[in-house]
Amino acid sequence: MSDTPVDWPLAFKPEQASFYIQTLTARFTNPFTNHVQVLERDGARWLARMALRFSDDKARAFDAFLASLRGVVEVMVPDFRRLAAAGSLAGAPVLAAGSGTTLSVSGFTPNAVGVLKAGDLIQTSAGRAHLVLADVTAGADGHASFRVAPRLREPVTVGPLVTSNCRVRMRLMTDDAGANQTVAPVKSSYQIDLAEVLPS
Numbered sequence: 506m507s508d509t510p511v512d513w514p515l516a517f518k519p520e521q522a523s524f525y526i527q528t529l530t531a532r533f534t535n536p537f538t539n540h541v542q543v544l545e546r547d548g549a550r551w552l553a554r555m556a557l558r559f560s561d562d563k564a565r566a567f568d569a570f571l572a573s574l575r576g577v578v579e580v581m582v583p584d585f586r587r588l589a590a591a592g593s594l595a596g597a598p599v600l601a602a603g604s605g606t607t608l609s610v611s612g613f614t615p616n617a618v619g620v621l622k623a624g625d626l627i628q629t630s631a632g633r634a635h636l637v638l639a640d641v642t643a644g645a646d647g648h649a650s651f652r653v654a655p656r657l658r659e660p661v662t663v664g665p666l667v668t669s670n671c672r673v674r675m676r677l678m679t680d681d682a683g684a685n686q687t688v689a690p691v692k693s694s695y696q697i698d699l700a701e702v703l704p705s
Contacts, residue, residue, distance in 0.1 A: 613643035632674025
């Protein structure tokens with residue numbers, strides 16, 4: 506089997522999920538004044554925890570899916586809360602550029618309000634999704650530049666703006682991901698922890 510990333514099947518939808526950006530900070534406390542200095546480090550990443558419960562046939566399929574990952578194969582995971590953007594996406598938006606924590610999009614309807622909403626996800630390249638940090642209004646030329654998190658670590662894929670079914674390149678955090686508690690009438694429960702695979 507190839508170690509090429511595979512898509513997390515949308516049919517395996519969790520009952521409960523946590524999908525968030527884990528920041529990386531260093532904290533220093535002055536022992537004389539208790540003043541705390543906080544520094545942001547370059548290691549923010551997406552984490553996910555999913556609680557899933559399936560009946561017999563679906564549990565069998567899920568067992569097979571987890572086994573196929575072998576603990577090393579990367580998986581493209583969606584945030585099930587944000588499978589589509591809440592913004593209007595008015596016009597024909599195109600991802601034009603991006604660097605640091607800023608994306609530039611052209612092709613919106615001029616002066617359109619709320620083309621993107623805070624919390625929308627944007628796919629900037631394969632396996633890299635970024636969270637829009639504030640509501641976005643297009644300029645008179647249909648262009649918009651706005652902040653996202655986490656910061657961009659790879660060049661953006663220029664082209665039509667992708668805001669649906671955005672996925673993050675992740676890997677299982679434990680070798681016991683397939684562990685399950687099964688109770689009658691054959692309901693199997695799983696807790697899956699995943700972390701974003703950052704580029705080297």
